[in-house]
Amino acid sequence: MPCFDPNSSLLAGMDQTALRASLAEAQQIYIQLATGAQAESLSYTQGDGTRSVTYTRANIAQLAAAIQLMQAQLGLVCSPRKALRLTFTRR
Template identity: 45%
Template sequence: MFNPNTSIFAGMPTAAVQQALANAQAALIQLQSGQKGVSFSYAQGDGTKSVTYQQADIAALTALIRQLQQQLGIIPRARRSFRFVYR
């Protein structure tokens, strides 16, 4: 169960957590819309250069966004299930 007092974001200033959330959401939008490239090539005077970036895992990025939202209290923590006891 998520606990904001013991999460990996505990102790971070709220503004820093909000900025991290905004960055993660922007990265997810770029990945899902195809705006974020993975491999690029370009010609320079001394030949062709290429740069390759590691593509982020969308599931991991989505999980990070949910953790940041929970830390900020935007989405409620999971509720414990309860059961009825008949006597």
């Protein structure tokens, strides 16, 4: 069972080259924000046009989530699995 379904992702259908470029840019912006740089903009192309988002330190968690989604879409990481519940029985 796959840990992430790229066919049902918000990024499904996005060109892999463009997605990799967006990931690299988002990661660079994350580093800049985490080290105290000014607010940065991130642009990416979606099926219906180009989007631009400005991230600040206040919403760095949203940027991190976007990076994780792009990484999962590219197959670089798996989405976190649900916790397993272990049950012990006596014999």
